[in-house]
Amino acid sequence: MDYKYLLLVLSLSVILILSTAQHENIPYEDVPDICAKCVCLTAHDTDKRYHHLLSCTSKKFQHILARWPEEFGKKHDNVDIVATFSGNNIELLQQLPATNATLTFSCRHCGIKYLQAPTFMDVPFIRRLDLSWNEIASDELTPDVFRGPYRVTHYESIALVDLDLSHNQLHALDRKIFEHTANLTKLNLSYNEFRVLNAPTISALSSATELQELDLSHTAIKSLSAAIFKSLVNLRILNLSGNDLTSVPDKLQLIGRSLVSLNLAQNPIARFTEESFIGLKSLQRLNISYMPVLKTIGKSVFTRLETLKRLDCSHNPKLVEFDLESLTHSSNLTNFDISYCALTTISLFVNVTQESHTDIATLAKPWPHLHTFQSIGNPWYCDCDLIQTMEYIGTEGDTKINQARCDTPYFLAGALVSNLSSQYICNLKIPKQYKAILEEPPRFLRKRYIILTVIVAAVVISVGVMLGFAIAAIRRRLKRDDFGVEPIRYTSVRSSNLSAFSQGNTNSIIVNGNGVANASA
Template sequence: MKMTMFIVISILLICSTLADEVYENSKNVCQKCKCGGEDEFILDCSDKGFKNILANWPAHDKTLVATFSHNNITTLEILPPSNHTVRLVFDHCNIKYLDPGFLKEVKNVEYIDLSYNLLTTEEIDGEDFKGPYNNSVYCPIALKTLNLAYNQIHSLPRKFFESMPSLEELNLEGNDFVTLDPNTQMALSTVSNLRVLNLARNELTELVGDAIKNLNNLVELNLSSNRLDFVPETLDYLGKHLKVLDLSDNYIFELRDESFLGVNSITELYLDNLPRLKTIYVDTFANLPNLRKLSLRDNINLMSIDREAFGINTTLQELYLTNNSLMELDHKLLKWSNLRVFELKDNLLECDCNLFNITRDLDNEITRRLDGPTCVDPRTDASRQVYSLTEDICEVKSTRASIQHAMRHFETIRVILITLTAMFTIATFLAVMIAFLRYRRGTAYRNYNFTTQVQYNPIQNQYI
């Protein structure tokens, strides 16, 4: 009997030791972590040196918000059970592995942040996010927001979202996506309730249509800090419902009337830090009748915006043109009195009648600011506040406008000369090739042994 009791106690001690190795001791956890909150039970265990998760949650009878930021949890084990709504934060934890079904005991998890970890494509799987097993099937989890930003993921497994039918927000920023491959396309095609997709800071050169064509509820798409040369044509798949689009910090060098064709639902558009962009052409934004906010900041080579870039109809209320290289701004560009926010600082503007008329149309809430944009007076080369210009500036002939017109004229001539030079070069090359082939043919003909045709006369060869 004593031997049996000894064995049982030994087994319990061993199990307890192993449990301590897998889970952090949850006794008196609120003495080590911060606990509290009124509407939610907040458990903050950030930067506590944890290598594992807790064995149990503290007692709670409302939504649990548990934060474990800046720990060293290499493997995220199966989380302790809870029947309440759960929101989890595990950023900056050096997580490399996820236990299969690590969320199965917290099926009411709505939010999980796994950003800034070491997860790879090879280590994530649809099995990891499966819910509780019941009657030979896996039940779905209530997850609405999944943050996988700044990991090492280059592709998603096909069935990755199989247990997340309620997912509304997906953050894949700062990963290793060079393209949205077939597996990723298949995975994204299953999240039909997705409303926000963040693909910023990857290496994408295109937006594959099959990856987004089933996202019929998507309202916000972030493609900033990729390698896009053009505005993706595939955006027209989202044209009836997309509201917010961010294309900042890409290599886009051209914005024309076809750039946003088919995405007329957009209300907010961000086109900041496009270093190759020089000109915005006619009707670029004319196909965006619902546009309320446009950000065109930090485009260091943007020198001009066509006076008809917005077409005849615009509902624009916020316009940000800070830190470009704009030399002029046409008064007929848009209806300035509609603007509630307008930023124009840090450009190369010359004071002219257009700026005076724009100032006169702008709302007083904008023009009364003392730290507004400045321009250079062509009469004195001195800097002046745009919002303090007077009507006498309209009598001044613009020198920069003439220079800019000459530059555009020169650019046109340059393009024509390049085209003519290319045509002349091709014609010369063809002429030289034809001459060379004829020369080769003539040389071969002269070197032939029988240069004169031998004629046979049957009469002269008959016996007489």
């Protein structure tokens, strides 16, 4: 037993020696006076905790530094270090220089393709890591990248809390990628071409049980497995915008007690129903904007969202139906945006009688804490019901109508909704259906002139045809009667002389002095 244990220790020692030698062979950036090349700042707070900043942004570095600046001191206990190498040409991210400080490290827009594992072994207290806007592929992102120092029988976890891997070339995750990041609470995987979350990726996400924020926006996914949410009981913020979801994932209710913010913007969802947000008992912020095919927000959609505080439903060009009645259950609503949609009306069915229009202002508001109401960019039909609803929502104090204007009826087109009162509008007789004529057509396109032109053209054509027939008939009649004149017959002189000569009557031929023969009578 002792022999096997000793063999294991020797093997691990060899691995550590080889890995150390491998790191030593990789060059680091040779900068003798780092604070002369980069920006070094130091400050301390009232608790005598030191905060160091190292900014080497856009210095044309090809590697990171081998050690921290001497100005930061040798002992980094009770110290925060913020280091950024963004904007350099670092194709290989090497092992970070050792420190016991609480570290925030950023290397964005560096062209990183390779990660030298274990990249963060000597910085066990790294808390925030930003590797976005690089070229990291799935094969390069292995569990060993995040492993911490080795302690007797296992590798310890690093203190990583916030990880940003957005805008890379990931299409899947290793199922054990987060086994050394037990404290991870914020994960950004946006703008990676996952398309389908395969089994290893689902296992990886579900293993990060402490996650509170997850960003899967713009990853081209079409669905989400329920297995992801079963263990994410602490998830509070979920961003699914910019994907190909055609409905709300039906298993979101598994995190209904913890989820406070949900972003579904820019998804091809055509309709929200009563079952869309079922079980989301703690939801406070909902974004359903920029949806290209959204047409209907049906009845009772928001009935169960009693804790909702912010609703963003703007820039939905095909949205024509919005059930405002169900939103009254969200009595804590503070921000409400339905701007730039295709809504012509919204109604709370106030049912105020003609004699009590002035009492609308005294009614209890549906959302007493509402301070922002955006409704600009809709083709509002300003009838009695709409103006009553707007007044009931409230247009005084900090509430903003945001310069919404009427589109119809034509005599109110362009009028500010906030300038109209239900007492005035409800006394007007507005046609139920009215087709606005934007501009009077030219005279030759008007109906009566078109009809008159056709009649005149028909008469002219008919007269012309009749005259043509009459002239043709007259010509035929005259030709048949030879115009009443005997035809003249002509005979040449030569033919007459020859005729007389042929009959032997030579006395009748007389030759004149010019040698021309003339026939005598």
